[in-house]
Amino acid sequence: MIRSVIILSLFIFAGSSLIVTVDAHDGATGIVKQRMDRFSESKQQLKQIQAALGAQDFKTIATAATSIRDWARVMPDYFPEGSGEAPSKASPRIWESFDSFVNEAKAHEIAADALILAAQSEQQDETINAFKQLAQTCSSCHKAFRQ
Ligand code: HEC
Numbered sequence: 505m506i507r508s509v510i511i512l513s514l515f516i517f518a519g520s521s522l523i524v525t526v527d528a529h530d531g532a533t534g535i536v537k538q539r540m541d542r543f544s545e546s547k548q549q550l551k552q553i554q555a556a557l558g559a560q561d562f563k564t565i566a567t568a569a570t571s572i573r574d575w576a577r578v579m580p581d582y583f584p585e586g587s588g589e590a591p592s593k594a595s596p597r598i599w600e601s602f603d604s605f606v607n608e609a610k611a612h613e614i615a616a617d618a619l620i621l622a623a624q625s626e627q628q629d630e631t632i633n634a635f636k637q638l639a640q641t642c643s644s645c646h647k648a649f650r651q
Contacts, residue, residue, distance in 0.1 A: 536592045539582040542575050546642070553619075553635055557628075565631060566623040572638070573616035579609040593651045608645040615641045 532540055549568040556564040583605070588594040598605045619634040 531591045535582055535584065536587055536594075539579075542579075542582070546572050546575060550639060550642070557632060557635060560626075560628060562623045562626045562631065565635075566620050569616050569619040569623060569638070573613055573620065576609055576613035576616055579612075580606050595649045595651050598649050605645075605649055608641070608648065612638070612641040612645065 549572050552568045553565050556562075556568070580602070583594065583598055585599050588596055588598065615634070615638040619631070619638050622630040622634040625631075
């Protein structure tokens, strides 16, 4: 029963990501397309982590959090000046205050590192908290820097 619920939700996630990918990437090329792809992967990885939390599959959580962390480390390099034109949803504020954007990416990286550590310690409560905090760093940056 539990297993079929998990399989079902993975199936739904896989389907919805396909729709998002087709819609959001409309016409994007080059570095804009590359960063959109990386963000779509992050979204998938968050969902993977969420499902793995239910199953207490700490290894999957640590692996997915590591991918998110690695992306966070290079994220600012994917936002060169002048890359905010449509279809990008990047806010012009990124280039008006690039230092704050870099700080948001750094906070995201630190939160991902905390999740990796929590998952490695196999402490369920700590891992859930670290997951929530990581997800907050996504929303926080989107609020400030995504249109
Ligand atoms: C440091 C800032 C920052 C962080 C942290 C961040 N994002 Fe984003 N995200 C953006 C910006 C800016 C865009 C818009 C990119 C564009 O359209 O050029 C974006 C776009 C996206 C998109 C749309 C991609 C597409 O196909 O158009 C998704 C999905 C997304 N982010 C998910 C996430 C998730 C999930 C996390 C956390 C695990 C996260 N983001 C963390 C800044 C951030």
